[in-house]
Structures are given as structure tokens and as C-alpha cells.
Amino acid sequence: MKKGQTINGYLVVSRPGNANAGKCLWAFAEKNGEPFFIKEFLDPKRPRENGMGSPVDKRRRLGECDRFERRHERMMLLLRADDPYAGNLVLAVDFFPDGTRYYKVTRRIDAARTAPHTLSGREQAVLLHTLADSLRLLHERGIVHGDLKPDNVLLYRPARSRFHVTKLIDFDDAYPAGEPPARELVGGSPSYGAPEWLRYMRGDKAVRARDLTQAADLFSFGLLVHTYLVGEPPGHDAAYDSPAAAVAAGAELIFAPGLDPQTTRLLRALTDPDPAARPSIAEATRVLDGFGDKAPAERAARSSRVRINLTGRTQLNLSGPSAGERTTEAQ
Template sequence: MKRGDVIGGYRVVSDPTNADGGKCVWAFAEKDGREYFLKRFLEPKRPREGGGGSAASRRIRLETCREFEERHRSIMKRLRPDAGGAGNLVLATDFFHAGSTYYKVTERIDTAGLEKPQSLGPKQRAVLLRTLATSLRLLHDIEVVHGDLKPANVLVQRREGAAFHTAKLIDFDDSYLSGRPPAREDIAGDSLYGAPEWRRYVQGDESVEGGQLTTAVDVFALGLMTHVYLTGSLPAHDSRFGSPADAVNAADPLAVDERLGTSTQALLTAMTSADPGARPTVDDFLAALKDPEACTLHATPQPRPATPAAPAPAPSAADGPRRSRVQFNPPDRPHDGPADDKPTDDRPAKSRVRINLGHRREGLSSDRPTP
């Protein structure tokens, strides 16, 4: 792919780059007078007719390509740009292969955005997080895992004349259906924001099966991102661990900023639990944002919620579903409407979220259904 090439009817109008592209190369393109973002996947490659390699190798490559196509097309079918509430999702408009190479197309948008969301006031941060969470809930309602939720895949923008910043969610290349991720050697994501079960899956832990990688993977990342948006940094953990998930898998708890309110500290602790079934849902998160203090950063440390007497070990498939030692009790939550650039919703506000992190003994934990 180079400037001036016409690929699938799209004329490339910029020099391709791999900047922030992962396993892709991208460029801007034009078609029928409209501007697009054209992404070229570096893998997998479709075997060429008459190409080299054995018949068995060709069959394996074709099967890999079939699964790749099926995953991308199934996500596109579920997530359409014209779907209700999808105004803050930047979705693909075309997916095709030319020769042996796959391409994906989205409309070109302004990628400039606010670099430090923590600089916003509490109400502004609450609106920002609500638009992000509402977009994520749209995915989870149709059993889609974003799979690579991180600040780089969220554009924080404010339309001219608007009072609030909103979050636009981008890059669904690593999305998959809940419980049906790509194979260990094919799955992608960012280890810094990856969930504990995702890390163990990628690292070849056979006790973690694909069915354990559900929408709760995104909730872990949302908890980390919320901490970043409120404080400017990830929750602290021992430096010997390369990521928050690695620390959690080693039963070394993350340290949530004590300037956050007690309820928010407990919420983020629950969202970053080692046990996927112990994490709140996105609906729970949205309900918690109704607390006017949820996004407030206090000048002095707030009381730290009580923690279990002993950290729970990372769950394994052989153990079956684990029950959380952290009891998260969300308020009643009627269903939100779409957030598309809206600073408020019409649902009646409930009392602030109640989170009980009292000491529990093994076997006395609350029954919390898996998201």
C-alpha cells in the first residue's frame, strides 16, 4: 500500500504508517468524494492460487483466514454505524481483501482530543465517563467484548459550543463475542490494561479457557481507565509486576488513590478484582456515577475501605466459579437511554452506591452472578 494506490475502490492519499497501528498499517483514503481511514492488516495472509506450501499448510491458512473474516464480519453485523445509541462509536464501514491482504475502512474523523481528562472538573469527568460507559454497555448488551479498551482507543472531544466533553470509542479490530475469543496465539490487546484472565490466557495458562474471557475483561480495563481519568495515573502496584493484571494474578492488590471517595475506591477495587464474576457490570458502574461525589478528588486522603483478611488466589477453571470476597451492592438501576453527546440522562437518581468491603471468610461470600 502506497500513496496513489487504489485498493477496493479507495484511493490512498497519504503515506502509510504503522504509528499506533499494532499489526496494521494505515493511511487516509478517498472514495466518491468522501474521506476514509484505511487499515491494512499485516496478518493473516490468504494463500495465493498456485502459491507454494503444502496442501495441509494451505488448509490451515485458509481456516485461519475464515475465522478472521467471520470474527470481523460478525462484529460489524452486530455493531452498525446506524444502530441506535451508536453515535459515540467509530465503527467500520467496509471490510474486504485484495489479493492476499485484508483491509478495513472507517470514516475519517478528527482524532484531536483532550490529553488530560483528569484536568476536568468532577461533573465534566462524570459526563465523560458516562458517555464512555454507555457506549461500552451498547457492546455488552449484544455480547461483544471490545478487547482493547485503553485511553489510546478513546477520543475525548468536545463539539463546538457544547458544554461537556464526550468519549468516542474507536478500534474494534480486537473485538470478539463474549466467551468466544480468538485462539491464544491470535488474540490481541494491551497488557497494561488487560484483565487477569486475559493475561493468563495469553501466557498459555491451560486453566483459563476461552469461555472465561467475557465482557468482564472490559470492566477490568474500564476500572483502570476510570482511575486514570480521575487521578492521572493507574492504580499503584509493586514495580516487580509488569502490569496491574500481573499484580492481581499474584494476589498483590492494587492501591487505589485515597483521594477518591470511599465508595469510588471500593467500586474500582471491585472492578479490578481477580475474579471476573466479582466485577460489577457496566450498568452498576453507570449507577455508581449518579453519586455526585463519585468523580470528586479530595485534597486529603479519604478512609480506605476495609479489605479482606487474606487476598483471594487467582481463580482457575478447575476450581469452578469463585465467589467474591468483595461484596458490591449497586443501587437499583433503571435502563439508561443512549448517551450520544448528552451530558445527562432522564432516569431518576438513586441514593449513592453502597459498597460493603467488610471482612469475609471463605465460603461466606455473597452470591454474585457472572456478568
């Protein structure tokens, strides 16, 4: 892919780059006067009929391409760009092969260059709620984003609005809950991934494919909330190279001391080592409902507890436990 090239009707109008793109190149493009973002996958490559390689090797590569196509096409069916509820998801509008390469196209979003931790509490609340709403839509449809990190959450300010919202992008590593790609193919970010994802990727047989669920996104969401509020993810012992590695080894994450107790309790719940103990995105959103509306001391006065119901599913309760309920509070 190069500037000035036309690919399946899309005119590439910027010089392709690879920043934060993994095994891809990306550029801006235009078609019928509309702006787009186009991504070229560097792997897998479709073998040419008269190209080099043995028949066995070509069949193997065609098999890889077939699985790649089916996975991306399945996600496009599950997450449609014309879904009226997906306004803050930047979803693929086109996916196609051209020559030996595959391409994916989305609408172009002109992102704002704003650091979330420098915004007011009210502005941060809007960001967190729009991100939580996007995750809630995914999770209700049984989908794991799989690579939730700052680079995949754009900040965008709509016309005539003083607030920024989030736009969730890059669903290349998304998968139906419990059905991730094979260990050697699963994507994700070491800096924002969940401990069960890290163990699965590293070949830990105790973690099965079915163990990678929406809860993995919730761990990443907890790290993102911390990053949005203080400018960086939670700290951890220097012996580990990521929050996921620290938590997988039983080490504690270190949350910023300036956070109010309610927020810290939520972050501890979201980053619990046990995926089943983490709250759902709907439950986390209820805790965030009061964020940004009150001063830190006032927010801290509202009790946020982790309540375990009879099914064992974690729930977050802003008003505190009712009589007779078994409670555990994240310290």
C-alpha cells in the same frame, strides 16, 4: 498500502503508519468526497493461486483466512455502523480483501488532543458516562471489546459544545462473551488487560475460553477511570509488569490517595481479582451518576457499597445496604 493508492475505491490520502496499530498499517482515505480511516492487516495473508508454497501450506493459510473473515464479518453483523444507538462507537463500514491483504474501513474522527485528567470534574464525568454508555451497549449485546485502553478511546468535541465525549474505536479484538479467539490469537493490552485474560493468553488451563466475559472489560474500565482522573493507571508492586499480573498474583493495586472514598471503592470493585465479583457496567454507571456534580467531600459522604444478592451477582448500592442484606465493602 501507500499514499496515493486507490484500494477498492478508497483513495489513501496520508502516509500509512503503524503507531499503536500492532500487526497493521493505517492511513486516512477518501471516497466520494467523504473522509475515512483505513486499516491494512499485515496478517493473515491470502495465498496467491500461483504463489509459492505447497498445497498443504496454502490450505492451512486459506483456513486461517477463512476464520479471520468469519470472525470480522460476525462482529460487523453484531455491531452495525448504522445502529441508531451506536453514535459513540466508531464501527467498521467496510471490510474486504484486496490482493493478499485484508482491509477495514471506518468513518474518520478528528480526535481532540486533551488529557482527561486536566479537565474539570464535570467534564470528566461526561467523558466517563459516554464511555460507560458505549460499553453498556456492547455488553447488553453480549460482546466484549477485548482491548479497552486509552489509545482506543478518542476524545471528541461536537460542534457548538464545550464538552468532550468519548468515541470507542478498534473492535478488531472484540468477541462474543465466552468465545474469545484461541490463546495464541487473542488480542489485548498488557497494560490494561484483566488478570483472567492474561492467564488465558499465557496458557493457564485453569482459565477457559468461557471465563473471558464482559467482566474483563470492567477490569480495564476501572484502570481507565483511574487514568482519566489522575493521569495514569493504579500503581502496583514493581515485581510485576502490569496491573493484571499484580492482581493475578494476589497483590494489591495502589490507588491515588487524592481520590474520594466512593471512587476508590468503585475502582476496587471493578478490579476485583474474581471476575464474578465485579459490578456490571450498568451498576458502575449508577455510582458514576453523582460524579462531577459535587465537591469530593460531598461525594464521599454518599455511601457506596458492594451488595451481594441471592444469585451471587455483585451490585453497587449508592444509598447503603437495606436491613437484612448481606454486604461487603471494598476497603
